Amino acid sequence: MEKTFDPQSIEQTCYQRWENSGHFAASGKGDPYCILLPPPNVTGSLHMGHAFQHTIMDALIRYKRMKGNNTLWQVGTDHAGIATQMVVERQLNAQGQTRHDLGRDDFVKKIWEWKAHSGGTITGQMRRLGTSPDWSREVFTMDDNLSEAVTEVFVKLHEEGLIYRGKRLVNWDPVLHTAVSDLEVVNEEESGHLWHMRYPLADGSGHLVVATTRPETMLGDTAVAVHPDDERYRSLIGKEIKLPLSDRLIPIIADDYVDLEFGTGCVKITPAHDFNDYEMGKRHSLPMINIFTADAKVNDDAPEAYRGMDRFDARKQIVADLDALGLIEKIDDHKLKVPRGDRTGAVIEPYLTDQWYVAVESLAKPAIEAVESGEIRFVPENWNKTYYQWMHNIQDWCISRQLWWGHRIPAWYDNNGNVYVGRTESEVREKQGLANDVVLHQDEDVLDTWFSSALWPFATMGWPKQTPELETFLPSSVLVTGFDIIFFWVARMIMMTKKFTGQIPFKDIYITGLIRDENGDKMSKSKGNVLDPIDLIDGIELETLVEKRTAGMMQPQMAEKIAKRTRKQFPEGINAYGTDALRFTFAAMASTSRDINFDMARVEGYRNFCNKIWNASRFVLMNTQDADTGAKGGELQLSVADKWILATLQKTRADIETALADYRFDIAAQHMYEFTWNQFCDWYLELTKPVLNNEDATDAQKRGTRHTLVNVLEQLMRLLHPFMPFITDTIWQQVAPLCGHALEADATIMGQPFVEEVPELIDEEIIADIDWLKKCIVGVRNIRGEMDISPNKPLNVLFKNASASDQRRTQDMQVFLTRLGKLESITQLADGEEAPPSATAIVGDMEVLIPMAGLIDKDAELARIDKALDKLSKDIQRVEGKLANEKFVANAPDAVIAKERAKSEDFQSQQRTLMAQRETIASL
Incomplete structure (x- = not known):
């Protein structure tokens, strides 16, 4: 492995290997698990909301794939009637033409040409995010098979009297007509x-x-x-x-x-x-x-x-x-x-016009009952109230649009104004007995984009044909979407799927929050606070970012304001954080709140997390790659630390699975972070050194620790993989052979099982023993820090009021205590035995004492503390003076006042700590 983690050097190669290997397709084995991608506009590019939701969906898909489910993530894009037509019309306008100059057929051909050359932007960006849908099943809402489904639904609803034409009031855009x-x-x-x-x-x-x-x-x-x-x-x-x-x-x-x-x-x-x-x-x-x-x-x-x-x-x-x-x-x-x-x-x-409508009252009733009965579940549950409110006040749905791009309404008119609905003109003539000399012209309008999107759950599975996919993956498992389209899309999918298949479209509806900027403002181009997820992955220079945010702005003052804001926020541009850090940030922020304030500091923190994982993996590999890890057999003797990390891993696995079952991705991420950083990296790796570096340790003991090191790291990569696919697969390729896995050419971590439950590994006594050890070590380290004692200076430690359990643990973990605590000796004080003047740490009922005599220069240390106390006193006086100033409190922003109060509390906390240290040292 390289010395430093460089996401740009691994991500695209890694993804190409995954896609080429066919691992994204459904396996055909296990219980079905399906997610439908809310189809992004073919005109669009990946924004923060997309990246957030796609991270959540991909995490679920990767997790369920590893759990052995027959997993399908159905992917596709929406033709986006108005948005796409406007893009191509602007191109024509720039050439001095309009769509009317071309005529309908040639204009639609132009749009298909544009789609072929430029319409794949967002799917390319999805690949950059590491998403793993089945690309072989990618669909487009204007594909022939989906168009067939649209026509079929229209005709059948019309035959039942549920689609009608009427003159009613609509929202009319006088520019788009x-x-x-x-x-x-x-x-x-x-x-x-x-x-x-x-x-x-x-x-x-x-x-x-x-x-x-x-x-x-x-x-x-x-x-x-x-x-x-x-x-x-x-x-x-x-x-x-x-x-x-x-x-x-x-x-x-x-x-x-x-x-x-x-x-x-x-x-x-x-x-x-x-x-x-x-x-x-x-x-x-x-x-x-x-x-x-x-x-x-x-x-x-x-x-x-x-x-x-x-x-x-x-x-x-x-x-x-x-x-x-x-x-x-x-x-x-x-x-x-x-x-x-x-x-x-x-x-x-x-505007009062003739439009086509769906009479939705009869469709809404079973859709309401599906949620009321619990057949469909909203997560969080409170969103069902919003759903009911909309559905109980539902109005007929205007489905026609006066555009050229979209699914053309399958209705034909004769010269007398009679209207005929059918799948094709020939079918209309045959059913209505119309001679060939009767002139028919097709309705000029197209269908609302939401009409075709409403059929997404079953049209993507091959309906109206009865396909194996339809039988296997309907209903899908969960829909991940935003609250703003509960009515426009979610409700209509429920209505249409119930109507045409008799089934619900999905079992769970997970409603995500809205990604806002760090101040809680909605991200918008006019505010100049939009973040591009690809910029966070790859990084972007300041001036390029300024140019990007101000592009196309007609008002120079607005552009100047946004440029100034951008330079202030990102004086050095945006660093390259890599995909894994961004994805983990989204997961960690995916609470049940409606709004999520995106904090760049969190991305920085999780980039550091990636570095921590990389460096820990290098440590493991350097200590195991050319050594016996027990993969080929041999006696394994596990230390108490080895048993502890295996037990802790099992408990973490259970906590993560519980959180994922509840769609609490933030809690799952918290458990992953806590185990990886605090337990594995900060403690376990240190606890292996007294065994690996101990000349007196037996081969079985060293083999046992190496075996545990590589196997826990391998399992940790599988735990983290759903959220951090690139770094985990890269490390897994290195560590898996050390665990005895013979890797085939296309082997990948996503084809491995999730960490399996092994209840017998959870030993609560060992967990308690290591918890005791950690408290002892932390107590000693805190005393060193407080008393300014060198980390490498050997110390003599006294244990006072030690119980029988404390004495057993001292004996069992003597080597860990002395090596990690840098201790020269550990002495148990007898009952009633007086201790010399010492610094003290408390571990349960036991006192950990470090005699101070000879460790520090008492007068010099008191002088140092007095000098620090004097400075703190002045700092406190200055801040408190500000806060006592009525004019300052009245005029300063709330954030500034809060910052000053936090400073005051911090200074006073430092003051209390130093005064306690001074009292201890003065008593020596």
Whole structure:
């Protein structure tokens, strides 16, 4: 092994060997265990959320593979209708073309060409993360077999009356000219206005004042609503209003939805341009007047003066015209949530159009029951409340999108407007008895991407064909996903899978937290706090990172701000931490919290953990590679330390398996770290030296310790492998032969069993004995540190109040005590025997005493401590003075105040320790 751990030198070679060996495929043996990868967008690249979730999934897959399960991680990508179409449209725009210049067929060909050349970015990055899905089964939502499943589901739902076409209100993006889902709408608070407008009563007896944030939609008003209990307006219910700037009369209606406290208590109702108004319009059978075109300009159903105007230009003109007529009562500043398309930034328009819908009520009922019965389990359990809330208030699902890229809706129209649904045009003609001279044209729309994604659990397994994979891996074992798509994806998969297979899609749903930056802020390009997981793996120079974070920013001030923040946060760029350190960081942070603040210091710490593992492995190999490890037989005599590490390994194995069963990856990582760093590296390796370096030790004793060293290291690599695949496989290749494994050319640790349970190795008495030994050694080392005694100076130690058990342990572990504690002698004091002035450590009821006479220069040590106490006193006075300053406390950030308080506590703790030392030394 190389002297230092260099992840870049092993990772890609290692991964290529794994993939070429075919180890990622299902074995066909054992109980099935399956995970479906939430298909990332083919346009995308690996972000921190992906890397976090993929680490969790891969850890489970690798663990279950080692446990002997028939393990499948089904991988694939999503065609991402809007996102992909926009990418290719931008490329065309840069060449001075639009998709309309090419026509639909040629434009779709362009997208397939782009997908072939650039669409594999994210799967390449997944390989860099060490993920081990079955790449031979990789699918794409536009593949022929998945497209067949989409068509089949559409046709069958339509035949049952569960898919229908209707004119309803949708989220409309006026730039993309398509309906978009709620998930593609970003609602953020912006500064706006609240216009109070006078609406004259038709009988000339006065007017009502309505308050609105959208005066331009008044052209489509079809009523004014008041609350039925509002005494101010009760007598006006049923009367009519003359709509300003129009020659229409509209009624005054009563509805409980109206908020008496908001504005004037009178609400203008525009059913074709507001979702709440739409529902009220249906309740009261109001006309629905759409006043906008597809690109949000005023259409011909509005008064002629405003036709062709952009909606916001029309707003200004309408307000000016109302003001000229004396119909503006007042205008207030107002904060409001503005819906914008996440792709275009355009203000989303509630828009009345003909769309295709799925009637979901009958589909939702069995999906709710599947969770209520416990057939499907949310982890953490509290997410089922969110699921129920959405499912009990579910609305019909708009599944059509006005795009060219996607699964085209299998519906055809004749020239009379009749619509026919079928798998193909020929099937439609045959079923409907339509002659060849009847002209049919296919629906121009495509299906919502979430429609095909809803079929993921069974379409990826070959449905509608009845395949062995479908029989074996449905339902899958666990879905790992985020809380934000519980309704958009998770619920719809449950509905569709239950409907078309009669089974649940998955047994467990593990909801991960959201990865935020170190301050708890959401990572976004506009904030300049996005981290690229590949940059953490490979490292990146500062200026390259600055350029990357500011690329494409139109506002120089924003780019400058982000550049400044980046230089401050990463003055030397980002170090190369390697994949294993990043993966272990994700695992260690995978608590049941919704939000996870990503701390770069944790990655640094786990890179050090990798170094610790590497160096410990080098120590083991240097002491065993050219020696007898018992792999070929021979007597093995295990020391108490050997037996202890085997027992501790077994207990750690059990703790890790329990944590993984509960999806507590953070706890599993904690157990791995504690055993590896504190027990194996810090203690056991030290405890082997008194045997390996002891000329009086027998061959059987040395062989026993070497045997334990290599076998515990080999098992430790198997314990760590699910989270840290690269370093563990690399080390395992070196240590496995020393354990007697004959490695074939394609041998890999992932093909080995997980550490097996051997209960008889757990000896609680030996664990207690070594715990006693460690406390004695730590006590001696602490005294050395406190009294500034050289680590190499031999000490005489007295044991006072030693029980029979303490005396037995002293005898059994004499060699470990003297070697690790650097002790010259150990003396048991008789009952009542007085000890000389000593420094003391407590181990249970026993006192560990180190006589101080002759060990230190008493006067010099007291002078040193007095000098340190004087400095600490000044430090405490300075910090306490700051904290007592009311002006400082009032103006300083909370983090600064907390830091000063922590300093004060630390200084005072040091002061107490030094004063105790001074008292001890002064008594000598």
